[in-house]
Amino acid sequence: MYxxxxxxxxxxxxxxxxWDARPENIKNVQGQQFIDCFYDYHRNLSxxxxxxxxxxxxxxxxxxxxxxxxxxxxxxxxxFQPAHLGEFYHRGFGQTEEAxxxxxxxxxKLTYNHNxxxxxxxxxxxxxxxxxxxxxxxxxxxxxxxxxxxxRGWKLDDPMxxxxxxxxRELGITNIHIHKGPTIRPLDRDAFDVADVDxxxxxxxxxxxxVEHVGLPRLEDFCWIxxxxxxxxxxxxxxxxxxxxxxxxxxQIIGELLYWIGEDxxxxxxxxxxxxPRWLIEQFVDFQIPEDMSEYAPISTDxxxxxxxxxxxxxxxxxxxxxxxxPEADETxxxxxQPEAAxxxxx
Amino acid sequence: xxxxxxxxxHEVTQDAVRRALDVVFDPELDEPITDLGFVRxxxxxxxxxxxxxxxxxxxxxxxxxxxxxxxxxxxxxALPGVGRVVVELDDHHDSAIINHGLATDAGYRGTxxxxxxxxxxxxxxxFQVKAHTAAMERCLTALLRSDVDLTEAELGRVVLADLPDGxxxxxxxxxxxxxxxxxxxxxxxxxxxxxxGYEPRQVPxxxxxxxxxxxxxDGNAHFCRGLLRTRYPGSGDDQTRRADGEEPSDPTFxxxxxLLPRSQKESSP
Numbered sequence: 001m002y003x004x005x006x007x008x009x010x011x012x013x014x015x016x017x018x019w020d021a022r023p024e025n026i027k028n029v030q031g032q033q034f035i036d037c038f039y040d041y042h043r044n045l046s047x048x049x050x051x052x053x054x055x056x057x058x059x060x061x062x063x064x065x066x067x068x069x070x071x072x073x074x075x076x077x078x079x080f081q082p083a084h085l086g087e088f089y090h091r092g093f094g095q096t097e098e099a100x101x102x103x104x105x106x107x108x109k110l111t112y113n114h115n116x117x118x119x120x121x122x123x124x125x126x127x128x129x130x131x132x133x134x135x136x137x138x139x140x141x142x143x144x145x146x147x148x149x150x151x152r153g154w155k156l157d158d159p160m161x162x163x164x165x166x167x168x169r170e171l172g173i174t175n176i177h178i179h180k181g182p183t184i185r186p187l188d189r190d191a192f193d194v195a196d197v198d199x200x201x202x203x204x205x206x207x208x209x210x211v212e213h214v215g216l217p218r219l220e221d222f223c224w225i226x227x228x229x230x231x232x233x234x235x236x237x238x239x240x241x242x243x244x245x246x247x248x249x250x251x252q253i254i255g256e257l258l259y260w261i262g263e264d265x266x267x268x269x270x271x272x273x274x275x276x277p278r279w280l281i282e283q284f285v286d287f288q289i290p291e292d293m294s295e296y297a298p299i300s301t302d303x304x305x306x307x308x309x310x311x312x313x314x315x316x317x318x319x320x321x322x323x324x325x326x327p328e329a330d331e332t333x334x335x336x337x338q339p340e341a342a343x344x345x346x347x
Numbered sequence: 348x349x350x351x352x353x354x355x356x357h358e359v360t361q362d363a364v365r366r367a368l369d370v371v372f373d374p375e376l377d378e379p380i381t382d383l384g385f386v387r388x389x390x391x392x393x394x395x396x397x398x399x400x401x402x403x404x405x406x407x408x409x410x411x412x413x414x415x416x417x418x419x420x421x422x423x424x425a426l427p428g429v430g431r432v433v434v435e436l437d438d439h440h441d442s443a444i445i446n447h448g449l450a451t452d453a454g455y456r457g458t459x460x461x462x463x464x465x466x467x468x469x470x471x472x473x474f475q476v477k478a479h480t481a482a483m484e485r486c487l488t489a490l491l492r493s494d495v496d497l498t499e500a501e502l503g504r505v506v507l508a509d510l511p512d513g514x515x516x517x518x519x520x521x522x523x524x525x526x527x528x529x530x531x532x533x534x535x536x537x538x539x540x541x542x543x544g545y546e547p548r549q550v551p552x553x554x555x556x557x558x559x560x561x562x563x564x565d566g567n568a569h570f571c572r573g574l575l576r577t578r579y580p581g582s583g584d585d586q587t588r589r590a591d592g593e594e595p596s597d598p599t600f601x602x603x604x605x606l607l608p609r610s611q612k613e614s615s616p
Contacts, residue, residue, distance in 0.1 A: 030440050033405035040404065044570075044577040152462065186464035187410040190473055217375070217567045220477075220559035245596045246569065252562045259555065295558070336555065 001324075002074035002281050002308075009285065009305050010324045012312035013078040013277050015177070015212060015237040015269035018065055018099040020091065021058045030147075031088035042274055045241035050279055060273050062102045070109060073270070073277035076309065077318050079111045081141035081177050081212070081237075087148065100135055111316060113139040113177065118160040119148045125167055132171040138316055139175030140168065145191070156196040165204050175315055176200075177210045177235065180218075192218045194225055201229040208315055210267060213238045214257060223260035230333040233315070234261060236307070237271035240280045243287060251289045255296030262337045263303040264328050267312045281308065302326055357428025364389045364396060367426050371418040373411065374474040376568040377481070380415055384575055384585035387437060394430030396423055401437050401582070403574035409441040413448070413458060414467055420449055476540040479522040481564050483536060484557035485515050485591065503550040508532035514590075565592025573597075 002009045021035035039057050060068070069075040080103060082094025096114070103112035114131045116124055131137060145153050154161065156178065168176065180192050194215050201209050214234040215222020226232040234257055242250040257266050268284070270277035285304060289296045305326060313320045331337050368386055369379045380386060380400065387399040400416055420434040435446045448458025456463045487502050490510065507530065510516045520530050528534070528542045535544045537553065545553045569592055576583040576598075588599035 030405075033438075033440055037404045037406050040574055040577045044573050150461065187413075187459055187462050188464045188467060189470055191408045191410065217563065217570075219563045219566070220556070223559050224556065242566075242570075245573070246566070246594050248594050249562070249566045249569070249592065252566070256559050256562060260559075336552070 001076055002285065004282075004285050007285075007301055007305075008324055009074075009281070010309040010313065010320050011073075011075045011077075011277070011281060012268065012309040012316075012318060013069060013073075013075045013270050013272065014210070014267040014312040015081045015235055016065075016069065016078045016272040017080065017082055017093075018060065018062065018095050018102065019083075019093050019273065020095050021089065021093065023058075025089050025091055027088055027090050031085070034085065034088055034093070038274055041238070045245050046275060047244055047279060050276060057273065062098060065102070065272070066106075066109075068276050068278075069270075069272060074281050075109075075277050077109055077111065077313070077316075078272070079113060079139070079312070079316065081113055081139075081179075082115055083141065083143045083179070084115050084117070084146060085143075087146075103135075111138065111318075113137065113141050113175070115141050115143065116164055117146060117148060117154070118158055118164050119151060119154055121160065125163060128164065128167055129171065132173060137171070137173045139177060140173055141177045141179065143179045144196075145180075153191070157199040161200075162203070165200060165207065169204065169206060174206070175208045175210065177212055179212045179237075180215065190218070192221075194218055194221050197222075197232060198225040198229065201225070201232045205231055207231065208233060210235045210315075212269075214253065214266075216253075219253060219256060223256055226265070227260040227336060228334050232261075233265040233267060233311075235267050235269055237269045238274070240268065240270065240284070241275050243280065243283045247287070248290060248293070250287075251293055251296065254299065255289060255293065258299070258303070259296070259336055262329055262331050263306050264311055264331075266307045267315075268308045284308065359391055359394055359396065359426060359429050361389055361391065363426060364391070364398065364423065367422045368398070368419055370422055371415055373415060373571075374471055374478075375408075375411055375564075376571060377474070377478040377564060378568060378589065380419070381585075382587040382589070383572060384579075384582045385415065386585065387579075394428060395433075396426075396429060396431070397433040397435070398423065399435050399437050401575070401579060402439060403571045403578060405438055405440045407439065409439070409445070409459075410467055410470055412436055412439055412441065413445050413455065414471065416445055416449055417455070475522070475525050477560050477564065479519075479526055479528075479540065480557045481561035482515070482519040482522045483538075484554065484561045486510050486519050486536060487554060488558070489515060499551045499554055500547045501550075502554060503535070503537050503545050503547055505536045506532065507534050507536060510536065562592075565589075568592065569594070569597065 002011055026032055035058060039054055042057060043051055069078050080099045082096065082099060085093035100112045103110035112135050114135055114137055116128050118124065144155065178197060180194060194211060197209055197211055208231050210233040211222055212235040214236060216239060226234060239253050270280050289298055310320060310326055365381055368381050371380045372378065373380055373383055376383065385400050385402060387401040390397040398419060400419065402412060416434055416436045420432060423429060423432045434449055436442050444458060455467055487505065490505065491497055523530055526540055537550065538544050568589055572586055583598055593600055
């Protein structure tokens, strides 16, 4: 929990990882390029005092993770969202055994989500059943740009993916976190297009679809589909650290999200270990929309409380102390949140 | 009578190469690759050229990477007097595939084989539409802010002649031309990619959608520029200023106070 100025914030970090990108686990040049790319994000967007060495960045281990999140980072509960990247790393990028064991040891603090890849076909469906039982899955993290043999991406509305979503429904895996990656077949179209999220969200209204990075770099496409689908949510992974280097851009991201999808469908995350939660939470609680951006209303304390933890806690049935709970906003389910300023029905 | 040895006609110079590359745009960020600092090196031997490109990350989308590299090759081959042209993309996860495709003139489908279906025309068009949408929003929001009596709903009636001359209007006209929209003074500003306008009640929503597009492009542009500077130290020297979406953390940011007339600055305590 984080407390400031007499206000208490229940914190859920909805997107964390325990990865291993040490040299002995790197399989090929792409594995090196992938962690280098993450490290450049980290160096580019972090305050100078928060920049780690590449050695620290390549692997943290459970003990350091617990310290960064729960001892130093104000986090009450965190959710693993592992990327497999089996073509780049010998033992995968996200460390399944270590992370799931850590979650089993601290069930009050950690939830382990796993992943699946529809290109694994029927065998993958059996594996998903086994994983659901082994980990007690409530959610999965899907990375559509995962490489798999000759294929370098898949779409959520591929027929085989639908079989997996049907199985998720049957197994009670209700929270589908989606990371839109930079490569998808065919290359003819925009790789970051979120149109496939629109299709699955319409066809599986009983599943929640959390689009990570709030669709960045296609914030506008994400907002447009999310405003029309009440089961599409926005995860703030990678968007959060702009609060430090590009506060005006961050204000616009939050302003747009609050306008298009409202305060009940946005989830905070540090994207650990890309960044650590402590400074992000401190800065977010202090944050306000700049005065000259009159197109956005100021962010209220209650809205910040929902984003920082209450929204994700609700989705994952994480118990929140009674005095910290808040009711849902009395708002429209779809369409912009300031209907007096715009009329969705007319478009 | 002696004659000075004039530069031979059509000599290939560094400057000529870079000016030729000014027409190559990053479609997603809507800026020339020369302004973004994506041109890493230009080597000229006689009439032969070797140009290396660089991008902000190894995982930048390969379709955009290919577009910029092949557009560069086309632009350089059109240079008068040029000999052999080699364009290479450095440090990308698909460098080997793309560079091989360029060297063998394999084209888009030959380069990406089973990953390519038809062409990149649709991709290019998608981002030309977004660039127009963003340019339109910049002009209309600026007009709205400069005229307190103007309401959002009235923006649907604004025509090109109502816009003040300047960078934003020029930018809009350029994007209209790309899409084949007319640039006559009486043309409506707020139109979709087909030139169709909006009913007054649709205007506020259309403006909000356009705004989210503009925010996205500006945000991506500055983030990509920053990542390039982090990845390649010194590359910031090759970037030109982008005023749209600029923030105090940007190396080219000029605070308003620096723009005050000298007398005012001197009289302040």
